[in-house]
Amino acid sequence: MFGPPASAALLDLVGDPVLTLRADLSALRANPAAREWLGQDAAEGWRLLRHAAGLRLETWLREATAAIDAGRAAPPAPPLKLADGQRATLHLLRERPHWVLHARLSAADPGEPPLAEWLVLSPLPLLLADAAGGALLRRNAAFDALCAGSPRHLNDLPELLQALLGWNRAALLPALAAQRPQDAPLVTEAEFVDPQGRQRWLQARLRLWRRNGRTLLLAVLEDHSTLHERDLAHQQLDALMDTAAVGLATFQPEAGWVKAHRKGSPFKAGAKQAVGSLQGINRDLVEPASLPEFERLQRALKKGDAVEVRYAVRHPELGRRWLLTRVAPGLLAGGRRSTSVVTLDVTAQAQAESALLLRAESERAVLDSVLVGIVSVGPDGIDWMNRSARRMFGCELEDVRGRPMGVLAPDADGHPFHAEPGAEVFECRLRGRDGREFWVIGNAVQTPREDGTMQLTYALLDIDRRRQAEAQSRLAQASLARIIEGAPLAITLHEAQGLRIVKLNQAAAALAGRPEAAMLGGTPALLFGAEQGAQAVADMREALASQAVVQREYRVPAGPATRIWDARLLHLAGVGDDDAPELLLMVASDVTEQRAAEQARLQAAISQRELLVREVHHRIKNNLQGVAGLLQQIAARRPEVAPVLKEAVGQVQAIAQVYGLQVGASGPLMLKRVFDAIVGSVQRMQGRVITTAAEGGALLDDWCLPEAEAIPIALSLNELLGNALRHGNGAQVRCQLICDTAGVVVEIANPGRLPEGFLLQNVKSGVSGLGLVRALLPRRSAILSLEQQHGDVVCRLELIPPSVVHNPATKPSS
Structure with missing residues (x-):
């Protein structure tokens, strides 16, 4: 049995793609054939292949690993069809703790039709799908434009598109089957929204x-929208056959439009120009x-339904015309x-109706918006009231419609609502439907109605x-004047053009130190x-x-002191009458004492904060120095770690120097003081003397370190000086x-030489030396x-x- 290196070498000699998989079936190693198949990043190529193959491959991998671990034979792998037409057959083996996947590639089926170039070149939407499973095998860009996303199966397409494809x-x-x-x-065919x-x-x-034994579905789609729009345009043109009065046409589903014979048309005489002008109306008109x-x-024309429609058209020659079209379906012989x-051309009728309605609506809208109560009384009693009259009498029109005007007046002899009205203006008492009695001034006029009877209109x-x-307004103004006069605030009114004072109270006069009479007509300079x-x-x-x-x-001088006045300014636009x-x-209010108290509280808070910050910095410095002392004691007892601890002591001492400088100081630290403190600390720690110099004159006291940057820069300077001493x-x-x-x-210089090919950017970040410096320093500022200058x-x-x-x-220096 060969070890892992030998197995890897043998797999590299295999001509078929072989992958070594981890326990989670992700790619660990790949031989050259597998990298040629999946790409140089074989792990990413294997992931993309699993994603593209979908559920079939994932199911087989799960079942095969379970069967092999149980000692059973693995089920056969599903054939994979690749993008270039090749097919791949997979075999899975166990090599604990990993898996080995062997792929055998076969050439494309020579009997498969050459669709790739055809799909690219065709402007029509084309599709090749698996007729058994429904998987989408090939499609072109024109087909992708019909569906959103990236569907992989016929089931992923919209329902109308599925029906169009026979699925x-x-x-x-x-x-189709x-x-x-x-x-x-x-x-x-189907109507589809893309x-x-x-x-x-x-x-x-x-x-x-x-x-x-394989069945594929080939589909070619054509867009007939233009043809349908053309047919619809023909229908519209033929459906709108116009004459001067009536146009007649007949529509048969088999033969289309059959125009009526015009020879005996009663509308031909005297309307020849209109017939020719109204022919050819389409949707655009x-x-x-x-x-x-x-x-x-x-x-209705498409379905053959009965309908009567009135619509307006804008004809280029006849102008705006109203047409009434009636559709009547029927059955012919056979x-x-x-x-x-x-x-029918009903333009005159539509214009008359529109003018009449517009006039009536305009008159009613105007009367309904006026503040005077308008009541119209006909032969049968009250027939209309405007909004003001309904609000005046506390009722709705339905409550008094058809009743005489006397129901809105008290029972008194000689009342204008009970007697015959005259042409003069009258003043009388009325009673609302809510029982409230009030006085009105008004008159009444008689006007003829459309039916010839007379109508009486009251304006109240x-x-x-x-x-x-008016009484409430006078009372409110008097109350407001008393409130303003007695208010502890300085209140003034200025006219908008010249900003001259037109009214002021006693507090405003006290602010200016002048009597009220002397202030009237004056400018704001008299106040402030x-x-x-x-x-x-x-x-x-x-x-x-x-x-x-x-x-x-505003800060107003008041003898040796200065008073602070908080003022609010408001434009009083549209207050009072229109003219x-x-x-x-x-x-304005005097806030001098309030501002002084706020300033005192602020200064006390600042002083307390600075005291706390100094105490915290002092304690941090003492604690850091204590830590440095402990580290030095450990270094004395443990010589083997003394160099490392000595370097850490230097870093802690550098931080302690920064906190020591911050005791008793506020704001940024002087850069020169930080520089001197770090150099002194390094000299004490190393027992060496460092030659220092400073150039810049007054600028040495001008540059400071922000609080956030003080410690990183101090540590960086400490490391650079220590590094120079170690290598000097x-x-x-x-x-x-x-x-x-x-x-x-x-600038720090020490005798020595840099290593051959030394590049500062190759130094990795670390916890000491140049690595720590690169980690601490801000990137942009x-x-x-580090360079070699002679020796x-x-x-x-x-x-x-x-x-x-x-x-x-x-x-700042210029």
Whole structure:
């Protein structure tokens, strides 16, 4: 028995594809023949093959593995037909803990028709399917356009498309299944809506192809939608035979339209131009609003149903015409069906009806929208009331229809509703159906009706409600004036054009420090001073334009102190009568003490936070130094791990230096202080002296490290200095800090040589050395380089914003 290496070598010599499968039947290894069959990524090719083969292959794999593990013979594998026409026969063997799959490939069946090129070139939808199982074997792009998704079986197609292809309930139609080789193809037709929403009339030619015990279904589909639209257009043209008055035509299913003989037509004389002009009307001439009725007519013509339809057309010569078409089905001698179609031009009648209805609806709509109560009284009593009258009397028209006007008035002699009305204006008391009595002013006019009788129309205005509304308005205005005057808020009204003060209360006068009389007619500068007054004018203009509440704060000098006023500005548009001027309302409150209290609370919170942060940083530093001390003690007891612990101690000390610098500081850390602290820490840990230099002058105090970047950059600098000392062979290490307006550069040089072919990008991320530096540094704002310069190895670390930032206490350098 050969071991795994020997088995793999033997499998590579096999000419057939062989796969070694894991316990979950995924591909583990593949010989060259299998990679040639499935592709260089044999595992992915095997997965795609299983997906394409579907349930048959998965079922066989499950049954075969279960049978072999139970000691039984595996069932035969289903034949797989590949995309290039080849067939594959599979065999499964057990080689614990794996499986071995052997595939024998055979050439394509020479008797199969050459469909590939035919499918690509044909513009018609074509399909080749397994007639027994229903699997879709071949199809072209034109067929794919008829169905959504990627169907693999006839059952996946829409039901109408299945019926068109002779497939019903997972089986062929009996007429197609019984087809013999010498029979003509089976032709089917159906109306089908494709995925794009287009309605098509499709015709399919179906034929079965039998060979070597296998039956295939060949289908060719043709789109007959254009032919059907042409036939329908002919029907529409013939159905709309027009004359000046009546058009007559007869439709027979066998012979189509049979036009009536016009020789004896009573509409020929005097209407010759109309006959010629109305012939040839099609769907495009029908008015859009009449299309539903026109479609109903077409459906009736197709089915032979009786119908009467009126519709409008827009003729290029005769203009807009109304047609009335009546369809009457009947039977001719011999039992043949026919349909008589009679069309009348009813344009004049339709226009008269439309004008009359439009006039009546317009008059009723106007009267129903006015605020005056309108009541129409005919010979039989009240016959109509508008909305205002129904609201005035508290009733609906059905409650008083056909009753005299006296039911809406008190029982009093000489009342205008009980006596014969005159032409003058009257004023009287009325009683509503809800028992409410009120006074109205009105008049009555007599107008003739269509039947020759006279109609009396009353126009009534409820003056009680108007008087009540005026009194309530005056009361409300007086109450509002008292509230404004006594309110502790400063309230002013400004006219919208010049923003001059037209009204103010005592609090507003106290704000300005002037009497109310001196403030009237003044500008906002009287309230807030010249400087704040200009800003207030701009804010008021904004409020006038925005139609929304605008909130602003103004600081007004008050002797040695400054008062803060919170103001709300609102445009009072449309308030009062239509001819009332537009106003701007300003409501201001003194929030000086409130803002001072808020500022004091904020400063206390900031101070407390800074104290807590300093204490936390101090404790973190002490804890880190304690950890470093423990690690040093362990390194002293365990010399074998001393180098590793020494490196960890250096990293902990670097972090502790950062937290130590943050004690007593707020905001970003000074880069120069971090640089000096890390260099000093490394010198103490290594017992070596590092030559340092700094260039940049005032810029050295301008660059800082953000809090989020301080520890990663400090650790990186610690690792770069330690790395230079380790590889410097005891020679002097030089470190230079260079600052300019664009950023910061840290340059470290030590004697030594880089390995041959050394590339910094090949260094993998790790927990120490260059690997840790590459892992810690930000990708976009830090650039690390390592190069050989004569006998020195020079490491450059370039930092640009946002890894470094300008000192908030100084202005950025130009």
